């Protein structure tokens with residue numbers, strides 16, 4: 001095992017199989033926090049040996065997301081597919097020392113074997129037909145051009161144990177481990193071989209990865225042993241779960257980081273949220289808002305939870321709202337504009353920056369995603385038609401409602417531009433309302449919005465501006481007279 005006096009070196013080893021899942025973001029963040037807090041290094045290696053799973057554009061998307069997350073890795077990004085000769089060289093060593101062997105079984109034969117095992121209710125495992133072929137035989141078959149793969153010779157009836165940083169002591173019986181394919185017939189290494197050879201070659205001290213890789217670890221430990229190398233330390237991160245505790249699928253694209261961004265979640269909020277999926281500072285702390293710098297200092301790999309972490313979208317919305325509250329209105333405007341331009345109710349020729357900025361000032365307190373801009377308050381963007389019933393507060397008469405609106409109109413018409421501020425409007429209208437707040441404010445608010453729920457009438461008047469405010473009140477007055 002690696003000693004702790006060594007410089008810590010972690011890696012991010014994504015496979016370019018599609019858009020980035022939030023589980024991958026979490027693995028990256030934890031690896032990054034851990035490396036940074038110990039002044040270690042973090043490398044980036046693209047595990048692209050499975051050509052059939054490769055997705056066009058996935059590497060670019062990974063790079064983009066890594067940069068977006070603010071993760072700076074050390075050295076150059078490497079690609080396993082560009083090092084095929086390197087893995088060949090290493091697998092030869094295993095063939096030479098007898099820990100790996102050539103297997104000539106055809107896919108059809110393997111399929112029959114599996115079916116027979118299934119019928120006999122036995123776990124599907126390679127039956128080792130090719131394990132003890134003589135060297136002469138093997139050479140002759142290779143010379144004849146017979147297709148073959150290279151398998152690891154897994155010792156039988158042994159326990160492979162290791163101390164996982166998160167999960168503690170873990171043991172697997174080798175009897176449950178198949179003779180893994182290390183090199184495919186097309187000369188491409190499998191994940192297991194390439195992963196172990198690279199982690200060793202790159203001097204990785206800590207392998208941090210999702211729990212779904214846990215069952216691969218005994219295979220990897222056998223490979224380290226077969227090569228005569230020390231293994232790194234392992235930390236397997238808990239599964240991510242849906243609210244109903246089912247496993248969060250990798251294929252569900254609504255859990256892709258790009259998708260969250262597209263829905264209007266802020267970078268810092270997403271990072272904060274993802275960092276807390278499986279870890280929190282503990283010790284009675286209820287603090288939940290952490291910057292990247294704070295996470296680097298406070299994160300503790302040894303305190304990552306074993307139990308699956310539920311991805312709670314309500315919590316994410318709450319957290320995003322906290323971050324939205326913290327940024328300046330100017331920044332909020334900049335970040336919401338791309339969302340706003342896609343809205344049907346928005347017209348860039350009609351709705352000025354000043355107007356949107358006012359709207360955001362009012363919405364900022366309650367906005368949970370950037371995409372939510374204007375959604376709840378569309379009456380700001382187009383003409384409204386309010387109905388008489390809505391204008392009435394409790395059982396007030398039309399005459400009483402009319403009187404209120406006329407008074408409001410008078411006050412607001414007399415207010416000069418300088419006084420058309422959030423604060424001043426609130427003061428003026430609250431004064432006018434006196435004790436009877438509902439009687440005064442409700443009809444005014446309904447006249448301005450045509451809605452049962454909306455921001456306060458002062459805020460609405462402020463955003464709408466004097467001309468539109470007076471116009472809307474006049475329309476309501478007309479309806480009542």
Ligand code: GLU
Nearest residue numbers: 013014015047195209213
């Ligand atoms: N390539 C694997 C993945 O896509 C990496 C597993 C590991 O970290 O060993 O997650």
